[in-house]
Amino acid sequence: MGSTAMDLSSVKVVVIGGGLVGAMEAIFMAKRGFQVDLYESREDIRTLEHVSGRSINLALSIRGREALRLVGLEDQIVGGGIPMHARLIHGVSGRKSAQPYGKEGQFISSVDRRLLNETLLTEAEKYSNIRLHFYHKMVQADFDNGVIFFTDKDGSKVKACPDLTIGCDGAYSTTRRQMMRCGRIDFSQEYIPHGYMELCIPPKDGKFAAEINYLHIWPRDEFMMIALPNQDCSFTCTLFMPFVNFDEIEAAGGEAPVDFFRKYFPDAIPLIGEKAIRTTFEEGRALPMVSVKCSPYNYKDKVVILGDAAHAMVPFYGQGMNCGFEDCIVFDQFLDKFNNDFAKALPAYSEHRNPDAKAICDLAMYNYVEMRSLVNSRWFLFRKRVDKFLNWLLPSRYIPLYSMVTFSRIRYHTVIQRWKKQDVIVNKGLFYLLCLPVVIAGALTLKRFKPDVFSWLKFSGKT
Amino acid sequence: MGSTAMDLSSVKVVVIGGGLVGAMEAIFMAKRGFQVDLYESREDIRTLEHVSGRSINLALSIRGREALRLVGLEDQIVGGGIPMHARLIHGVSGRKSAQPYGKEGQFISSVDRRLLNETLLTEAEKYSNIRLHFYHKMVQADFDNGVIFFTDKDGSKVKACPDLTIGCDGAYSTTRRQMMRCGRIDFSQEYIPHGYMELCIPPKDGKFAAEINYLHIWPRDEFMMIALPNQDCSFTCTLFMPFVNFDEIEAAGGEAPVDFFRKYFPDAIPLIGEKAIRTTFEEGRALPMVSVKCSPYNYKDKVVILGDAAHAMVPFYGQGMNCGFEDCIVFDQFLDKFNNDFAKALPAYSEHRNPDAKAICDLAMYNYVEMRSLVNSRWFLFRKRVDKFLNWLLPSRYIPLYSMVTFSRIRYHTVIQRWKKQDVIVNKGLFYLLCLPVVIAGALTLKRFKPDVFSWLKFSGKT
Numbered sequence: 001m002g003s004t005a006m007d008l009s010s011v012k013v014v015v016i017g018g019g020l021v022g023a024m025e026a027i028f029m030a031k032r033g034f035q036v037d038l039y040e041s042r043e044d045i046r047t048l049e050h051v052s053g054r055s056i057n058l059a060l061s062i063r064g065r066e067a068l069r070l071v072g073l074e075d076q077i078v079g080g081g082i083p084m085h086a087r088l089i090h091g092v093s094g095r096k097s098a099q100p101y102g103k104e105g106q107f108i109s110s111v112d113r114r115l116l117n118e119t120l121l122t123e124a125e126k127y128s129n130i131r132l133h134f135y136h137k138m139v140q141a142d143f144d145n146g147v148i149f150f151t152d153k154d155g156s157k158v159k160a161c162p163d164l165t166i167g168c169d170g171a172y173s174t175t176r177r178q179m180m181r182c183g184r185i186d187f188s189q190e191y192i193p194h195g196y197m198e199l200c201i202p203p204k205d206g207k208f209a210a211e212i213n214y215l216h217i218w219p220r221d222e223f224m225m226i227a228l229p230n231q232d233c234s235f236t237c238t239l240f241m242p243f244v245n246f247d248e249i250e251a252a253g254g255e256a257p258v259d260f261f262r263k264y265f266p267d268a269i270p271l272i273g274e275k276a277i278r279t280t281f282e283e284g285r286a287l288p289m290v291s292v293k294c295s296p297y298n299y300k301d302k303v304v305i306l307g308d309a310a311h312a313m314v315p316f317y318g319q320g321m322n323c324g325f326e327d328c329i330v331f332d333q334f335l336d337k338f339n340n341d342f343a344k345a346l347p348a349y350s351e352h353r354n355p356d357a358k359a360i361c362d363l364a365m366y367n368y369v370e371m372r373s374l375v376n377s378r379w380f381l382f383r384k385r386v387d388k389f390l391n392w393l394l395p396s397r398y399i400p401l402y403s404m405v406t407f408s409r410i411r412y413h414t415v416i417q418r419w420k421k422q423d424v425i426v427n428k429g430l431f432y433l434l435c436l437p438v439v440i441a442g443a444l445t446l447k448r449f450k451p452d453v454f455s456w457l458k459f460s461g462k463t
Numbered sequence: 464m465g466s467t468a469m470d471l472s473s474v475k476v477v478v479i480g481g482g483l484v485g486a487m488e489a490i491f492m493a494k495r496g497f498q499v500d501l502y503e504s505r506e507d508i509r510t511l512e513h514v515s516g517r518s519i520n521l522a523l524s525i526r527g528r529e530a531l532r533l534v535g536l537e538d539q540i541v542g543g544g545i546p547m548h549a550r551l552i553h554g555v556s557g558r559k560s561a562q563p564y565g566k567e568g569q570f571i572s573s574v575d576r577r578l579l580n581e582t583l584l585t586e587a588e589k590y591s592n593i594r595l596h597f598y599h600k601m602v603q604a605d606f607d608n609g610v611i612f613f614t615d616k617d618g619s620k621v622k623a624c625p626d627l628t629i630g631c632d633g634a635y636s637t638t639r640r641q642m643m644r645c646g647r648i649d650f651s652q653e654y655i656p657h658g659y660m661e662l663c664i665p666p667k668d669g670k671f672a673a674e675i676n677y678l679h680i681w682p683r684d685e686f687m688m689i690a691l692p693n694q695d696c697s698f699t700c701t702l703f704m705p706f707v708n709f710d711e712i713e714a715a716g717g718e719a720p721v722d723f724f725r726k727y728f729p730d731a732i733p734l735i736g737e738k739a740i741r742t743t744f745e746e747g748r749a750l751p752m753v754s755v756k757c758s759p760y761n762y763k764d765k766v767v768i769l770g771d772a773a774h775a776m777v778p779f780y781g782q783g784m785n786c787g788f789e790d791c792i793v794f795d796q797f798l799d800k801f802n803n804d805f806a807k808a809l810p811a812y813s814e815h816r817n818p819d820a821k822a823i824c825d826l827a828m829y830n831y832v833e834m835r836s837l838v839n840s841r842w843f844l845f846r847k848r849v850d851k852f853l854n855w856l857l858p859s860r861y862i863p864l865y866s867m868v869t870f871s872r873i874r875y876h877t878v879i880q881r882w883k884k885q886d887v888i889v890n891k892g893l894f895y896l897l898c899l900p901v902v903i904a905g906a907l908t909l910k911r912f913k914p915d916v917f918s919w920l921k922f923s924g925k926t
Contacts (some may be wrong), residue, residue, distance in 0.1 A: 184753075188651035
């Protein structure tokens, strides 16, 4: 495939999915000069009155920001978001304590999912070589011959004949399912026993009802609640809890939801309101969370999947969107490297990105435990301080795990390697440091009561 | 749900898939008294001229035999099969050595897949409460409301409203896919880098061209070939090899396949024939092997999956069909236990059977290595002898791994536990046994040159 702008404009790229990653990827491909058609099965999100399903707000960090910067939207999105500098931990007693995320000035941004999606679609529409097709649902794909069929709003069949298909259609990706029919694709999906349910802390007198620049966490070991600030001065709370507990509370009905809050989140009741808690439990159904891995991400030079379609993760590291956006950057780099030769770029991208996506899926699962319980542990808090101190001492050599994931673009699988190495060194160091007083005390005691031991040691050393 | 025969005949059970496990399960359910409808997407195998795809012969062992016994077909099938008492290992030099599978009189049977399937369908047809529907492909399922749609040969839509659906539709199960849309089902599929290709050793002068009562193995570390005897005096050979090697040989073309055989399987060339080797490689495409795990196996009291649909495994332990048939027995026992109450029997069956299916999937993957290489190792052969001796000494307490899997109905996950325990004990025992001569020699040497060491030891022991 040629590399001149002239050639590329005749190369047809189909992007499946008009969510965050799909819209972003369409822009990346349009910037390269390809002819891009984006197909989204649902209505245009910009014309919808109410968006159901996915979480309302997202934590944007450096990897996502970098992709936004490359498409010229960083300032707009970060400027519109709300910076969160620290976790604010709520104890059962109502006691609060802050745990900064990184160094002075480092923060993650709470951004509105819908607004971000709309901004990306509107940006995409500015490119003359992007066409957006809403209400187009993929029903059949023959990737070997480059033919895809969609049904449109009226149920009519629509045909597309792309040179390359990019599936950005989420955790339950149709592109992936069609791809799995063609080739030998390893795949796994794993549900966690927890579900999530969203509640709202409305503004109070037109202002935020709780501390604004924080990600609020109520960690309770087996379950937890978090809250992220929105631009309209409300907070979106998300309660994570095993489905069995949700079922129990729902089955009990009546006052059970409020009683549950009284026991575990008493300080959240005046913020959310008893009535709102009751109605949310009555109406709401807890939603599942799934972790998806697959390999490879491509089928020949015909299809590649990005974002959740390739690696859905549990939401506990706030990296789902950030990783998906970084996919767009990395794929773009591979197209650069191989001069837009899909036959080389696709498998190379897949091989390179796979260990990274696997790593962040695993880290997200790890944080699923850390957020619920470790943030309550004294040892964990002590280690956080040690990490901070070492990072201050050796800023480029020692970076805490959370900072590597959130405030750097170090490859995720390298992050895990460095983290494990750092952990071994620090734990050993702390062990010796803690042993030191014991050894010194022992030596002093010996010196006081048996001073000849030292001369004996000296003596035997000489023989 | 009631338990009298009267009630059960009004309970409608749909079995999806008319392969080995589907036909077997239909009989089991008919014997319980349910009204059974079996839907198979393809044509009736009994009317087909040529069956493509799956392997031609299977190794039937005790778990499969037990299910056949329960439906009254054991004698017919085992009688028609060919007993294999041992592995016959073919070295590159042409040297052969036998490794018995079990004790005197124990054997596995090489049975014809097609004949077995036909026998089971014909048997099923004898039951007045079984109806067979061929050319019926499941296209849609609403398990919550118990409605399934099929398309028949003419493309017409056919509706079924079962009380219970049993999916026995293989590794790429449509039932499972439909089930995964309803509930939170963990799932994984993993392809191995090896593919397989079938070749044939035709009869010679109307007789078997090689030793009959063996499973022939040509282990060559990275790849291997096996051969099982057929009733028509031919053997079916299966070559297992990484796809990359298949691709290399195919790409080279010409004499490459025969050259490959000359190098690695010289004694098989006169048996198969040079021309047949060339044409098989020209026509044949190596087929993939996949390992599938999922959990749970049921969705509410509405659907359950058995056999490959629930746990496809690589073929190296010859347990795919045997495990699938055992599924039918175990599910039947749970229906007994819970008096045909699907709401209790289905989840209980799933929870009970899951660790066993997972265990045999893992063991099959382990044997994938053992068959290719370990059978060549001296230590492995020595350990086989030790196992045999210990089994002779403690017949009920010490059973070799292969025998537990193949000649017993010990639960697969218990098999792994016992195997690991046995392994630790035997390896420790052998270590001490092998150390003993060294210790004795050391002691004797000491005694000769420094006899006072013993008195010194005696002395210090007393202080």
